[in-house]
Amino acid sequence: MxxxxxxxxxxxxxxxxxxxxxxxxxGFKVDKxxxxxxxxxxxxxxFSDGCILELIQPLSDDSPVAxxxxxxxxxxxxxxxxxxxxxxxxxxxxxxxxxxxREIPTTIEGRKYTFLHPKDTTGVLFEITGP
Amino acid sequence: MxxxxxxxxxxxxxxxxxxxxxxxxxGFKVDKxxxxxxxxxxxxxxFSDGCILELIQPLSDDSPVAxxxxxxxxxxxxxxxxxxxxxxxxxxxxxxxxxxxREIPTTIEGRKYTFLHPKDTTGVLFEITGP
Numbered sequence: 001m002x003x004x005x006x007x008x009x010x011x012x013x014x015x016x017x018x019x020x021x022x023x024x025x026x027g028f029k030v031d032k033x034x035x036x037x038x039x040x041x042x043x044x045x046x047f048s049d050g051c052i053l054e055l056i057q058p059l060s061d062d063s064p065v066a067x068x069x070x071x072x073x074x075x076x077x078x079x080x081x082x083x084x085x086x087x088x089x090x091x092x093x094x095x096x097x098x099x100x101x102r103e104i105p106t107t108i109e110g111r112k113y114t115f116l117h118p119k120d121t122t123g124v125l126f127e128i129t130g131p
Numbered sequence: 132m133x134x135x136x137x138x139x140x141x142x143x144x145x146x147x148x149x150x151x152x153x154x155x156x157x158g159f160k161v162d163k164x165x166x167x168x169x170x171x172x173x174x175x176x177x178f179s180d181g182c183i184l185e186l187i188q189p190l191s192d193d194s195p196v197a198x199x200x201x202x203x204x205x206x207x208x209x210x211x212x213x214x215x216x217x218x219x220x221x222x223x224x225x226x227x228x229x230x231x232x233r234e235i236p237t238t239i240e241g242r243k244y245t246f247l248h249p250k251d252t253t254g255v256l257f258e259i260t261g262p
Contacts, residue, residue, distance in 0.1 A: 001158045002179040005136050008210055012253045021252060025227045027132045048133040051212065055253075074254035076207040079139055081182065096156045121152060122143045122186075123205035 001089055006080040006129050007045075007052035011065045013074060015057035019044050022055065036108050041065050078115070080127035086112055089128055100128075132220055137211040137260050138176075138183035142196045144205060146188035150175050153186065167239050172196050209246065211258040217243055220259055231259075 012018040015033075022028045028046040035042050040063035044055040056077060058066035068077050083089035090100050099117035106113055113129040143149035146164075153159045159177040166173050171194035175186040187208060189197035199208050214220040221231050230248035237244055244260040 002182055004179075004181040005139065008136065008139070010253060010255055018253050025224070025229050026252065026257075048135075050135040051133055072203055075249075076210065076255055079207065093156070098156050118206075121157065122141060122149050124141055124207055126157075 001083055001092060003082040003084060003130075006082040006127075007054055008076060009054045009056055009078040009080065009127070011068050011074055011077040012055050012057050013069060015042055015044055015055055018055045018057070019046070022046050022053070028053065032109075034109055035059065038106050038108060039063060039065065078125040078127045080113070080129050083128055083130040086114070086128060086130040089130065090114060093128070132214055132223060134213040134215060134261075137213040137258075138185055139207060140185045140187055140209040140211065140258070142199050142205055142208040143186050143188050144200060146173055146175055146186055149186045149188070150177070153177050153184070159184065163240075165240055166190065169237050169239060170194060170196065209256040209258045211244070211260050214259055214261040217245070217259060217261040220261065221245060224259070 019030060023030065028048045031045040031047050033044045040060040041056045041058050046053050046055060056065050060066065065077060086105055090103060093116060094100055098120045101115040101117055111129055113127050116126045116128065118125045150161060154161065159179045162176040162178050164175045171191040172187045172189050177184050177186060187196050191197065196208060217236055221234060224247060225231055229251045232246040232248055242260055244258050247257045247259065249256045
C-alpha cells in the first residue's frame with residue numbers, strides 16, 4: 001500500500017535561518033514558501049534531486065508544531081508516506097488497528113494528507129498522502 | 132550533491148514488537164535483520180516499494196541509540212541522504228562549515244556511511260551514505 005517516502009517534515013524555530021542552513025550548507029533548493037492555516041505554520045518546501053523536505057515554523061503557540069518544539073526541540077516532525085489511494089488507505093489502516101488523526105484528510109496547496117497516531121507507530125508521526 | 136532519501140532510521144525499545152507493527156499494520160516487508168557492532172544495535176531493514184526504513188534497537192546502554200531513547204523516547208533517529216561520492220561529500224560539507232561526526236566512514240553490511248552533527252542541521256541527525 002505504501003509507495004515510498006513523499007517527504008520529511010522538520011520542525012524549526014526560525015524558518016529563515018533554517019533555509020540558510022539547508023540551501024547554503026546542504027545544497028537544497030527552495031521550491032516554495034507558504035502558510036498553512038490548518039497547522040498554523042509557515043513552511044518552506046526544499047528539494048535536491050528526488051529528495052523533498054519541508055521546514056516548518058509555527059506561527060502560533062497552539063500550532064501542533066509549537067507543541068512539538070516545546071516538547072522535543074528542533075528535529076524531524078513527521079515522515080510522509082505516499083499511498084495510491086488515500087481514502088482506501090485510511091480505511092485499511094483503521095481496519096488494522098491504527099488510529100487515523102483526521103478521517104477527513106486536509107488539502108493544502110494541492111496536497112491531500114492525514115496522519116496516523118504516533119502512539120500506534122513507535123513514536124513516529126506518519127503523514128499519509130496521496131490522491 | 133544530495134541524490135535522495137536513502138532510508139529513515141527509527142529508534143525502538145523492542146525490535147520484535149516494532150516489526151509486528153510495521154509489517155502487520157503498516158504493510159512493510161522485512162528485508163533483513165542484523166547486528167551492527169559499531170553502533171551496538173540490532174536492526175531490521177524493512178521496505179515497501181521504494182521506501183526503506185530501519186528499525187533500531189540498542190543492545191547496550193552505551194549505544195548511541197540507547198542515549199537517544201533515554202533522551203527523546205522512541206521515534207525518528209536519523210534521515211539517511213544518498214550522495215554520489217561519499218568522500219567528496221564529506222570534504223564539501225566540511226568546507227561549508229558542517230561538522231562530520233566520523234571523517235572515516237563506517238562500512239557495515241556493504242553500506243558506507245557517516246553522520247553530520249545534528250547541532251549544525253536544526254537538530255536532525257543526517258546520515259550521509261554513498262559509494
